[in-house]
Every structure is written in structure tokens, then in C-alpha cells.
Amino acid sequence: MTQKKILWAIFYLVLMLLPVLMGEWAAHAAELERRPWLDEWASGLGMIGFALVLLSFFLLGRFKPLSGLLGSDLLMQTHQLFARTAVLLLLLHPFFYTLWYTPPGPVAASTDQALRIGSGSWGLVTGLLALGCLLVLVASAILRQRSDAPYERWRLMHSALALAVLGFGLHHTLVSGRYAQFTAVAATWWALAGLALLSWLWVYLVHPLWQGAHPYRIEKLERCADRIWLLEVAPRSPGSAQFRAGQLAWLKLGQRWPHRDNPFSISNAPDAGGRVQFLIKEAGDMTRGLARQAVGNVAYLDGPHGRFEIPTDATAVVMHAGGIGVAPFVSLLAAAVARQDRRPLRLIYADKNHEQMVNVVALSGAGALADFALLPMVEQPDADWTGLTGRLDAHGLATVLEHPAVAPLTDTACHLVCGPEPMMDAVETALVARGVSTARVVSEHFKYDFSGRSPLARRMRRAWWSLSAASLLGLLLALAWR
Template identity: 50%
Template sequence: MCQGPETMRRLLIFLFLYSLVLVSPLVLSFVVPSHLLEPRPFRDDLASGLAMVAFAVVLMEFFLLGRFRPVSQALGSDLAMQAHQLFARTALVFLLLHPFLYSLWGSRHLPWDTTYAQALRIAGGSWGLFTGLLALGILLAMVLHAVHRASGQNYDRWRLWHGLLALAVLGLGMHHTLESGRYAQLPLMTGFWWVLALLALASWMNVYLLRPFLQARQPMRLSRVTPLARKIWEVSLVPSGGRPLRFAPGQFVWLKLGGIAPHKDHPFSISSAPDPSGSLRFVIKEAGDFTETIPTWRAGALAYVDGPYGDFQIPAEAQAVVMIAGGIGIAPFLGLLAACAQQGETRPIRLIYAERDVTQMVAVESLSGSESLDDFAQILMVEKPHEGWAGMVGRLDSKGFAQALACEAVAKVSNRAHFMICGPSRMMDGVETSLLARGVPMNRVQSEHFQYDFSGRSPKAQAIRRGWLALSAVLLFLSVLVNAWT
């Protein structure tokens, strides 16, 4: 994600609105007239406060991955996914803490206490507590499974269960909140939870019901499946009805073949420039249970796309561009270069393209038309060269990247260039770290990871985690402050 002024403005607006939603339950509980609720110990109200903030986080999780373009534009798809994964931990920790903060376990249930807010016992017909514990158990299993999901596990099956269990958490958590929540009995708070839960449900339905329905009305067909290199394929699609897809170079879509099942789509960068005919091209590597079937794909098969998404685009203000691709990370750059060639781009463009084996490198110039650009050069690097190889030899780590930057074609533009990075996670971490260590401003470093969570070790990845920890700490502090005040 590029951090230019406009991007930062959108990001700050989104963060403000996101934080406002998360603290809204605390604000609403703070303004409740004191005579409407029986007083109770501070630690019990703190437990309720943590639970309310956590459930608001859970409901916002649906919105982060609801495939809404304003969210994609404000955060970028990478940051939206990272926020989804990191704040799931925040919600889980708060929810795991809150039952143990109550001082009311084993207290006698009074007849007027219809919500069991003064006596926490599952016995006695308190279904609200039972559904709360069940929702918490499911959420714990979901987070642990997502964090430790085996690389060889079937992705489609995992997505199906993740979506269904998320819906179960929504329903069970809502029942627990309305049945057992102390503040949820107040009309204003009840309305807040219903609005937020219905928006979360709408986000889920958008991904799992509405978008598959819309895709079915605008199918595409495989026109060609062409081998480009070892385990690298070019997949071409043409419209089979409906309006052509409009996209910006560098964006990606969710692609599925043969049917519209919502859990069977996979993200791929578009490797072609916008075309009036609506055709799309993708450069894909065999690297999983879905892509390993590419050799069996046949022209004429139905395909469905959902998109476009992402903001991996060359900023208008960039004076020069250095593209850094590792392996199949070349895919979005092919589309960007094709668009530059189509538009007659005159700014200096450099491509550093690294691959482990030369047999897996694609012919960039013939695929993108970059030979027609006024000021273009590519620096190729492989770990295993063949006889007669004329490019660089090595790995695109900090040492290899330093050598690539020292090349005359790159060195003369690097002090004013905008850097765009896409490839394996470790390579991207190393390149980002090297660029920032050299004093390149973060707003001139743009990356397309599609790898999230705690794997990133670059200053940029660490800054994202620090932001998450800071916001989580603020939410915890506000929970303590508001409940201590009341």
C-alpha cells in the first residue's frame, strides 16, 4: 500500500470511523441514566465493557472482508486483511478475559434479574450464557485454525468452514448479547447492536450470496491456456455476456471456474492492460490445490470473476518507477507495463526481476510490450543460471538487492524513484527493510504482499503491528476509564 497524501487521508478517515464504532458501546453505556440500572462492582462493569468492545470488533470483522470498494480504496486489500487478522486477536483476548473479571459467579439469582446480569450461572435456563460460551469456543477455534492452518490444507474447504463458523459466531454472539448483556436491555443499546449485526450479516451475504449471483449474470469463458515457463501459465478470459469488467492496471480479481460456489474463488492479479473487448489475462504459477489443476483447464470453460480490487497502481506524481518482482510477483507488473506501453509512458521505468530458476522466468517484453517504452530497462537475477546466462546471479536478499540498485540503469533514477514490490514474503521484507534503511521515504515504497499476520519483519510490517497494539491498548484503557467513571 502506498502512503501518499490522499491515501493517508482516506486511511485516517477510515481509522476514525472504525474506532468510533468500537467505542460506541462504551459511550452509550456511559450516558445511560444511573437510575435505570442497579449498581454493581467496578470489575463487573469492566467485564461488560470489554465484552461489548470485543463484540463490536467481531461484527466489524465482517465489514473488513465484505469486499466493499471504499474499504479497499481506503486501506488497500493487504491492510484490510491484516486488520482483520490482527483485530481478531484483540476480540479473542478481550472475550477470554471478560468472564474471569466478574465477581458474580455463583451469586444467587434474584427473581427480578431476568438477564442473569447479577448471577452468572449456566444452569437455571440461562441460554444466553450458554450461547456466549459456545460463540467464544467457536471463535477461539477459528482464530487458532487460521493462524496454524497447514499450507497443504484444502483452501476451498477451509474458506467454506471459516465462513459458516463466522456466521455461527454472529448469531450466537448476538443471542448472548441480547439475552445476557446488562446494557443491551436498554432500547438505545439494543438498537445499536441490531444495526451493527445486520450490517455484518449484509457483508457476509454480499460475499457468499449476492456476488455469486451477480457473477452468474456476467460469465466469462476461458479462451486460451498457454504455458509460459515451467509451472507458469498464461490464462486468458473473454466475456460471455454482460458488461466488460473495468479495472485499473495492477488490480486483482477473485477468479473461479466451472461454478459460482462462493468459497471457491481465488485472488489473481490481472496481467493485462484494460481492453475495450473486456478480455483479461493472468499469469499464474502452479502452487496450490487450485492452481495445480491448470494443465487440465480447457478453452470454452465457464469462468467467473469478482472485482476489481486493490490499489497497486503507479502514482501520478511519481517521477520514475522501479518495479521489483520476485517469482510470480511479476504478474501485476506485466499489466502495469502493458498499460504504460499502451499509454505511451515517458517516465523512466526499471524492472528488477528475480527468480530461483531461469526455467521459471517469463518473457516480460513479449508479454507486456515494454520494448516500446521510451525509457525502460530490466535487470534479471537468478539463483540457478544456465550456461551462457548474461544476467545477474544471486538471490534478491539485501546483498542481491544492493547489487541490483548499483546497476547503472537503476542507480541514475533511484534517488527520485517510486518503488513497487511484489513477490515472496521474505524477499519483500528484505527489500522494504533495505529501502527504508537507505532513507527512502515510506510513501515511496509500495508493496503487494498477499501474505499477512505476524510473518512480516520489515519496518513497515512492524509499524502496522505497533498501530494495532496501540489501538487495542486504547480500547482497553477506555474500557477501564469509562467504567471507573460510571
């Protein structure tokens, strides 16, 4: 794990524990009477869980400095994995309260005051509403990855549920939380909730308004392979954001509704005039409507974001592209041409058939590079096919890595991987099994879940488990301190 990621993990852990630490400090300063240990543990679980919910807003706030520093990959994985931690902690925390284990009868005044969810309080109601909305939100996000549910409808529901969780959860925390009676703790919750709300407003209100004042125009729209379109847009006015090769942008065509943008990798080299190209595959609601667009139509961009790039210290580069995952590599190769890169650059480009493959050399100008080779591979070759045959899985990759153009570079090169999840998982696993260091495997994922079995995917899940466990250890230490 790089130093940058270690610092990010420590910073995130501190933010997870911040409300707990503030609560324990305030209670110690006020010499607040200690409740039963289980009540304190239950309260701490709830505080960590809700802090994670609020932090998740900021992760998806599309703040360019953050995504440019850490990469959209890491931010999205943090968001999706720790959403599960939040759900688990928030589901469990009510059941640790000793109220469940008291004999039947009137509730003691001390217990009622400690829990602050008496019969006349709305705190319990809003807590249940927040938890219900959160369960639906997380479950729908997980299930959407396994279905063909309309993306735009899901985005709209996801954003509305997130806002409901924020509102109901904050009310429950301030009304029912014992430590929220302290000004410092209440201020911490208001600050975290305020940042979360600002992140939501930035994505769904402020930035769409800014985009309306800085529109783009479709300059080119042409089919460059079966179901693959080349879309080029240019700003209508100066002042457009400059991007780095390999970054992505969220794109909207013809309208500014915030839930109707989709992320696409940029496929051209940085352009002084702000011109941006995308390679887009017909797959969802928005992409299937590309044929109805026309040159001159308006487009809106949110970007650039992400950090998928060739390390500056790489002596050689092998790129592994599957399907439309070739788009960022076209950008990286075009940028390499612009800077006259003389390092060995290899592109392994796999797809189901040749008709779905774009002309990488023509789009990027890679033919002008000093040391470049393209190795196309198809699963279903036709009679005229002369390239490699097979899938880019463990077996296919082993064949490619023995190719004379790649074999001398395999063990020392930096490997960049982008494509469908099964292909990426297989390539990452095979490379590490061959002895390639994980530090020299750079990936750009589009889906984040538990299906990945590569060393990189397992390492990310270990980091998630470790940080989740560290938050519980931090809670134990905070409770033991007072």
C-alpha cells in the first residue's frame, strides 16, 4: 500500500471516530455519570455508523482535487464498502441497549433519560425511518449491479433516499443521542451533516447550474465500430477545465438534469482548446440514444475526475484493454505521442469479435511512437482474422505474455488494466501469480463489489475489514479511557 493510501486510511479512520472522541471528551470534562457498558457500546456503534453515512456523501461529491489525488477508483470503493459497515453498525446498535434486558414494567426515569427515546419523542421514529431508507438504498445499489434496471431512475431514487437518510438520521442523532446534549458534539454532527448536504447540493444543484453557463457543443459524432461511437465535444466559451490523459468525465446530452449524467473515460490527449473525445458503447438508456444526437447539439460535462495514468518512473508499459475499456488507453497513447515518449509501450486489446474493435492506431496516432506494438485478440475470429485468438483470461494472458513483443517486458513493465470485471480480475490474478508486484499493476474499475478474487481486490477488502475493526477498537479504547 502506498504512503498516500496509508495516510488516506488514517484520515478516514479519524473521521469515523470523531463524534465518539468528541463525545467522550465532553462527557469526561462534564464528569457525566457513566451508563452501563452495553449502553455506551451501543451508542458508540450508532455514532460510528452515522458518521460513515455522512462521509459517504463527501466521497461522491466529485471534488476534483480529491479524485485527482486519490483516483475515482479508491473513492468509489471506499464509498461502497463502508456503506456496508454503516448498515451493519446501525442495525446492531439498538440491540445492545440494556433497556431490552430490563424486567417488564414502567421504564425508570434514569433509563428514559439515558436513552432519550421516551414515549413523547420523535427520535425513535426518525431513527427507524433513517434505517429503513438506508437499507433500501444499499440493497437497491447492490441489486442494480446484477440487473438491467434503468440507471437514471435508480440514480434519482438513490439521491432522494440519501437525502432522507441524512435528514432523518440527523434528527434522530440530535434528539436521541445522549452526547448530542453537549455543544461540541452537536456542533460536530452539524458540521459533518452540513458538509454532506453541501456535497449533495454541489452534485445535484450547484454544478448543474454552473454547467448551464458553460455548455459544450457536439462537434463530431460518428460510428467507429459495431455499437461504438466516437463523440467529440468542444466548449462554447473559454475557460473549460483542462484534463490529464486517462481521466474521466460525467456527460449529459441535451439537458441538465443531474441524475441523467453518465461517466465515460476521455479518449483524446489534453487539448489546449478544451476539445474532449469519448468512445461510447451502446449499452444503457443514454448510450442507445446516441444515434438520435446531431452535430451542434448541446452537451454538459462534469470533470475531469480520476487518476488513471502511466507512472512517471515506469521503464516500460503493457496495457491490457477489454472491450470499451480501451478508451482511456487511446487517451494515454495520444498523450504519449504528443510528448514523444520513447519508452516501450504495448497494448493488448481483446474483444468478442473484430467488428466491435476501434482503430486504436488511427485514433491515437500511436504509429508515430518510437517503440509501440498493438496485439489484438478476439474470441470469435472470422476467416480473415490474423491476430491472436481467445479470451483475455488466465490462459489467454499467458499466451500473450509469451509473445515476442511482450515477453521481454512482462516482468519489469508497469501493467495498466481496464475492461469488464471478469477480465480485469483474471488479468490481475495472473500477473501477480507470475511475480509482477502489485505496485506495478494499475487498474481502472467500473464496478466495485465482492466478486473480485484478484490479489488487488482481496487487498482492498482486507483494508476495509481492518479499518472497520480499527474503528471498533478505537471505540473500546475511548470507552476505557473515561
